[in-house]
């Protein structure tokens with residue numbers, strides 16, 4: 001289906017440094033939006049598809065998508081709920097515990113950007129912070145508001161920041177998890193941060209780390225919501241242009257490998273050794289060299305081949321196959337590999353909003369997690385492979401009854 005006029009724009013210049021030297025990294029075809037799950041009766045209607053190409057800035061090294069889809073098309077009817085993943089809830093609780101203690105947040109104003117249904121807000125509030133959320137996904141924001149976790153429905157820009165400052169005062173901490181990758185105009189967000197943060201306020205953010213994306217061939221984490229794929233090197237360029245400074249960084253295992261960054265106004269806080277060390281690792285490991293991306297593109301193709309071979313061979317041998325986790329990344333993987341209901345008969349997922357719908361593009365039905373116990377597929381493709389250990393542990397009965405999981409990246413393998 002052709003897409004409506006103005007539904008997306010083509011990226012001509014790097015969103016951090018403005019360079020027009022954007023080199024191709026990998027092309028994953030044209031796919032529907034990764035969270036655009038459809039009502040089953042609408043599966044016959046044509047779906048808009050958008051080019052899914054990653055590019056790399058030759059000047060500041062930011063990896064970025066070749067198109068920007070209008071955010072309202074992705075976030076106003078948004079299927080992802082943070083609270084549906086128990087490990088994510090625990091992760092946010094640990095984050096709340098760390099930042100409340102480290103930045104002395106009891107009784108202080110904390111604003112979360114991209115607060116979804118309020119999982120992190122709840123943990124921060126339970127530790128005494130005065131919380132406020134901002135999120136464009138109206139349904140998720142309504143859930144947070146109903147829990148007493150005040151959430152503004154909207155995007156984080158200077159207008160929102162001024163409104164918050166006028167109504168609530170400035171913030172000691174602004175936190176944004178898995179949000180920076182979704183933002184086109186990063187300079188606007190930094191200006192909003194500048195307006196909102198107290199003089200020695202702190203910005204903490206988590207982003208998937210491009211070094212892990214490359215190492216583990218996590219090509220499926222490339223989808224239209226994710227406009228940028230960050231290393232620390234381009235992030236330092238971004239913040240320094242706005243008079244801000246990265247003062248700490250931690251590598252995390254979540255979402256296949258992420259970094260948590262800590263940012264303040266320049267010169268306000270001592271800079272941890274982890275910052276120069278990580279920047280040096282990025283240089284020394286070749287992460288900033290074009291050849292790393294050529295290798296990645298070849299590995300993506302090999303990964304697709306191996307997964308298709310495994311699924312097709314298993315079906316030929318008469319095995320039944322389902323999947324677990326109707327993830328956004330799963331929809332990149334299914335569409336790019338061309339995996340439909342003939343190979344994977346259904347996907348089990350704990351999110352009520354996704355159940356009863358079909359996946360964008362490949363139209364695989366989404367059911368509740370109980371469907372795995374009811375149908376006992378021989379193999380279950382882990383589309384939420386970032387939670388592999390947790391899921392395999394929880395499905396011990398399925399495994400002891402002979403069920404096996406397929407971990408799709410970097411190269412498809414059977415677990416346990």
Ligand code: JHZ
Pocket residue numbers: 080084085086087178179208225255324325326327328329330348349350351354369384386387390391
């Ligand atoms: P999950 C999300 O992407 C959303 P997704 C977002 N685009 C983003 O930036 C990235 O994360 C980083 C289900 N599940 O978190 C719940 C089970 O059914 O891997 C979710 O639908 N049973 C903002 O969508 C999905 O899997 C379980 O036991 O790729 C998990 O989605 C668990 C643990 C999860 O990311």
